[in-house]
Structure formats: structure tokens, C-alpha cells
Amino acid sequence: MEFRIQFPKQASLTYIDSYLSVVRKARELEDSKIILDCSNTLELSPLSICFLCGLLDLARDKNNQGVIILPRNKKAARTLQAVKLLARTPGRPRIKIEERMLQVRRIDSNNSTYVDDMLTALAHHLPISPEAKSSLIFILTELLTNTMDHSGEKSCYVCIGGWGRSKNIHAAFLDFGIGIPNRLRTRFGQYKEDTEALQAILKKRLTVREDRIGGMGYKLIQNILKANEGRLHIFSGFAKAFLNYEKREYKYKKAIEPFFGTCIDIQYRLDRKGFYETIPEISKEYF
């Protein structure tokens, strides 16, 4: 059986639902040929790269053959060529695309070195100050720990990049784990819907840990992005969160179909404040 997936022209977040539904479909297929058709794709984002990498692995897991049709657009094609090579590589290699302003890795362990490597490589071409780099390391390491600790899937895809003259860094984080854990709803019965649970995770530092100590990671991530006037988008289970700290718009929506996994998209502004300029606590030195 052959299954063709048409990738959208633009890399905008508007297409997130089509990416999520593609993952659902890819999970159902076995012993098939999955064609990821990017022929009309004009631009790529960390989000679309993460999905492409993830879909290739998903296809392989279910004994499917994953094929990428390269974009007609030359620039987009060059970026994707590196991803396409992976389909022919036996085993499960670590993904690394040496594109000038784009870095992507499949991370299988609890280690911040990968994130550090990616940002160091990007800093050769983008104006990432040491302070901005630290802020991004703190955000991405926390997301990595969350995935490894709670998703049930010990691997994730991380893609970080900057585009053209944009003063923003975009980062995407994708795992195909359990999404919002059921344990959260059994322990805290008041949060019946995923959207309510996600709001509580972000606002009330809700955690699945037995001792109920935690939730510091998302607090720090939000503090940094708030100060940075950046953006945070989360898609997990039935929940979708669109947090735009510049416009102070915080929207939570219920998805029509669930996504088993977690997808996070971040926008960090290189010309704005980050961790250091905004968190008063660090003015006190204990160590």
C-alpha cells in the first residue's frame, strides 16, 4: 500500500493540525510506503523539520518505507537533502544537518551537551550573545528533561534555527510519547480536560511526581519567554496552547483529535531581554 502525504507550502504554525494528523496516520500504517511529498514546499521551519525526521523514524519503526520527495525550491531542497539521506542510513543514527542556520538532532539521553553543541554551531552565523545562549540552554534542557522523565519515550527531536534577517530564534521540540500523562488527571480529578491540565501545569506548577515537588522548569521557561516577549506553543493530547508574550495573548484550545506525544514550538527574540536581565533572584549570590 502507498500513502502520500502532501507537505504544506509554508512553514507557518497554521499547518500544525495537518502535521499532527499525518503522525496519527503514520502510526496506523504497517508494511507500506509512506511518501512525504514536499514538492510544493517553499520554506522549512524547525517544526516541519522535526516532523519530517520523526515521521521517517516512525515509518521505519512500523516496517514502512519512508520516502521524501524533495521541494522544487532549491534552498528548501538543499536543507531537506540531509534529512533524506537518513532514510537510507541503517540503524538509528543521530540526526545532524549542517545547514548554515539550522541545527537538528535526535536526542536519546538526558544530556544538555547536544543543545549546547547546536547553539554553538548556530552562534557562528547568528548574533547569539552568551546571555541569549544561556537562556536558550535553560529552556531547551528543561524541555529535554521533561521528555525523558515523563513522555515514556526516551527520545525526541530538537531543531533550532534562524531565518534570513529575522532577529528571532525558532526552536521546535517533538516527541511521540504519551503526551499529558493520565496520572495527572487521576491524581487531580478537577482537571478533566487536557486543556485544563495544561493550563494548571503552566500556571499552578502541577506535576505528576509523587512528592508533588517540581514544576520549576515550566516556571523558568515562562519567566524567560515573558521577559523576552517571545512565544510558546504547546500541542499535547487534546490540548493546544498559544502563548504570545509580546501581545499578552494566552489562548488554550481543545483539539478535535488527540496527539499522542508533545510538540513544542518556541520563538526567542535575540534583540530582547532574557534570563539575566529579568530575574531578580539571581542578584543574590549564594554560591
Place this chain on the structure above:
Amino acid sequence: MLIDIPRVCGEDTISREAGKKIRNLILDNWSYKNIAIDFNNKLIGSVSFFDEALALLIKKGNKKLDEIIKKIRLINLRKEDKDLVNYVFASRVKEAETAQNKKGQVKVANF
């Protein structure tokens, strides 16, 4: 007493699990006058790790802040990690103070 982070934690130096390992090691060796924690300049970057390893010595290890600062020395710690440790500590100290103030208010109200 020296705790070598890469040696004790191996590859995982960011999770709460790894942090807990370090906290337990610190508590097991609390009788030593000084405890040095050597990070070997390895990047940690994880608020979860630092919270579990060090800041929770107050809340879960029942140790006093000045005791901790006096006894523990963080060596070969990268600048960004040092800032993160201070942030985590400040957050937990603030939290403890708020909880204590609330307790005090309840007592006053009861009185």
C-alpha cells in the same frame, strides 16, 4: 569529601533522578566538615537537577541555608550554571519564607 558529578551521574546530568542521587550522597556525607562538588566544567543547564540536588536540601533534607552555604563548595562550575544555582536557591528560599509568613499569619489569626 569530594563528589565528582560526571563520575557519579554518568551521561545523565540534567534529570531530577540524577539530582536526587547527588542530594542523597550529600546527606550521607553530611558529617564531613566540607563537601566539594566538582562539575568538571560540564554544562548542566537544568533547573530540575540543581533544584533536586541542592535547593531541596532545605525542604527535604531539613538543612539550614547558612549550613548548606558553609559546607558545600561548587567547583569547576560554569558561569551560566552558577547563575542557575543561585536562581534556584533564591526561588526555594523565597518559597520557604512565604510559607513561614503564612504560618505566622494563621497563628496570629488563631490567637
